[in-house]
Amino acid sequence: MGGCFLLLPFFLLLRPLPVPAPCHTATRAECKKHQKFIPGSQLVGEGVDITTLRHTGFFPVDLNKYLRKDGTCTLCRNDHQGGDLQLLPLAVTDWRAEMTKCQRAVVKAMARSAAEVATSAAKKIQNNWKADLNVTPKPAVNVQVSVAGSHSREANFAAGKLQQDKYVFTSDTVECRYYRFRLIQMPPLEFDFKRAMHFLPDKFTPSTQTEYFQLIANFGTHFITSVELGGRTTDITALRTCMLTLDGVTADEVADCLAVEAAVSVAGKGEATFESKRCEEKNKKHNLKGSFHETYNERHVDVVGGQHESIADLIFGATKETQQFSAWMATLPASPGLVTYSLDPLHFLLPKNDPRKEELRQAVSEYIIQKARWQNCTRPCPAGKVKSAHDPCRCVCHESWGMNEECCPKKRGLAKLQVKIIKASGLWGDYFTSTDAYVRVFFGGFEQRTPTIWNNNNPVWQTDIDFGPVQLNSGGPLRIQGLSARKLSSRHLAVQCTSGVNET
Structure with missing residues (x-):
């Protein structure tokens, strides 16, 4: 027992000192003095369409009220803005300023389809957004379906490219996090949302689908319940699959070097020295025209948070090394954007005894299923x-x-060469009968010929001559001769043409 009492003071010394809470209940006088809300307070509680990841601009939750009935409010000390005291809406709780510094680290990812790009875009959602929804597509066999982010800007960019050619996609992302907070359990609702629900039909049926879908289009399929705020910039680069092969590089090599160039752009030339040299060597080896991000420049750029009007592409578009990226970062504490967030379906805002709660749940589920991106793999x-x-x-x-x-x-320059010999007309190769004609084709030291068509001045061959794989830049010109089979002298050559063969 004595040993226990001796050790107790030692354990007390090991306990960390209490950290002062960043928020406190303020008096009526303090609330009047500090009238500025926490940065990004209007980003929680907003409606979101899960299929596009678009923020609707409509707020089912009331974020304007901050005074309690007794005249008090909650003020939070923001160390990212000089320790200013700022108002917390009544609908918000657990506000924290993240004290870890922003790391200028580039995170890369690869995708081969629009569905994979959509999945990557939806990773900003931190919880199970499907909760209580019936959004499992049917049939599920041999069908690839993307739902969350299926029609996001990123997924639409990838889908548009894949309609033109075969592509693989690589993304480079840099993000910083400054604040986090969440909604209270039963947040106060906006008057506009309550009024919209009041006029909504009691039942979700095919005849009332339009009214329900209009509500969802306005207020979203979901609403944001918790947030991490700061800044994020993402560059998605579309790489033409066959162009990579012709350049002699792989998608992974290009993705790695794009990430290296991105790291240099956002962190300064002193970073990634060894990797930069390796990429410069690959650049010279494959005779690329410019840097990797200049050579492979089919790109979609997404910037969240901060002020960046002067430049669209903060990763690869900066011309003054890291200055523009640093200038953007400096604006994030005052103008943060959504980096990650959690969502709840819209019907969660309705009380259990409201009969339209179930109807809205069904409507949201049907809306999502109809908007899903399907790929029939059969x-x-x-x-x-x-x-x-x-x-x-x-x-x-x-x-x-x-x-x-x-x-x-x-x-x-490697290609499969096929020549189609169709017909000839107006030949004259014999004195007493019509022409007995055939065609010879020459390429790269090889010769092939058609069958002979006898006694016909207008022969029709419709014959395919296949040289198989050839090297266009060293095979020489394509030479075609039309000949008469009965002439033994050099005059048996009825017609000849020579043409270069080029890549298309």
């Missing part, structure tokens, strides 16, 4: 392609001497 691949063993929604090629799995030529 469709057969085009001729010459097969389903990928790793992804049933992706078609690939059988790798061969001239083509890789992505259906791209393995070298620049």
Whole structure:
């Protein structure tokens, strides 16, 4: 027992000193003196469309009230703004200023489809947004479906590119977090939302779907319940798959070097020295025209928080090294944006005894299902392609001497050469009968010929001549000769043409 009493003071010494709470209940006089709200107070409680990740601009939650019935309020000390005391709305609690410094670290990610890009965009949501919703698409077999972020700006950018060509996507992100807070359990509701609910039909049916969907379009499928505020800038670069192959680089190599160049841009030239040199060597080896971010410049840029009107691309668009990025960072404590957040479905705002709670739940579920992005993976691949063993929604090629799995030529100038001989007209090769004609085709030291068509001055061959894989830049010109089979002299050459063969 004596040992226990001797150790007790020692354990008390090890306990950390209490940290003063950043917020306190203020008197009526203090509340009148400090009339500035915490930065970003209007970002919680806003409506969000889960399918687009768009903030609707409508607020079902009342964030304007800050005075209690006794005239007191809550004031919070903001150490990011010189210790200013700032108002906390009654609907908000657990406000904290994050004291960790912003790390200028670049986080990269890869994606091969619009669905994967959508999934990446939706990672800013920190909780299970599907709670109490019926949003499982049917049928679920051999169908790829993206819901959260399915029609976000990022996903639409990727989908638009994939309609043009085969792409892979790499993203580079830098983020800083300054504040966090959340809504109280039963927040006060905005008058406009209560009025909209009052006029909503009692039942969600096909005939009332328009009214319910209009409410959802205004106030969102969800509302924001907790936030981490600060700044984030993301560059999504679209890389043409076959262009990478022709340049002799892989998507991973380009993604790594883009991340290195991004780190140099946001952190200064002193950073990533070894990696920078490796990327410079790769650049020279593959004869790229400019830096990696200049060569591969099909890009979507998203900047959240701060003031950045003078420059759209803070990662790759800065011309004065890190000055513009630092200037943007300096504006974040006063003008933060949403970095991560949690969501609850809109019907969570209604009390349990409200019969429209269930109707709104069904309407939100149906709205989300209708907006989902579907990819039917049961469709057969085009001729010459097969389903990928790793992804049933992706078609690939059988790798061969001239083509890789992505259906791209393995070298620049490598192509499959096919010549179609269709017909000739008005030939004259014999004195007493019509022409007996055939065609010879020459390329790269090889010769092929068509069958002979006898006794016809207007022969029709419709013949495909296949040279297989060829090297265009060293195979020489394509030469075609039309000949008469009966002439033994040099005059049997009826017609000849020569043409260069170029990449398209």
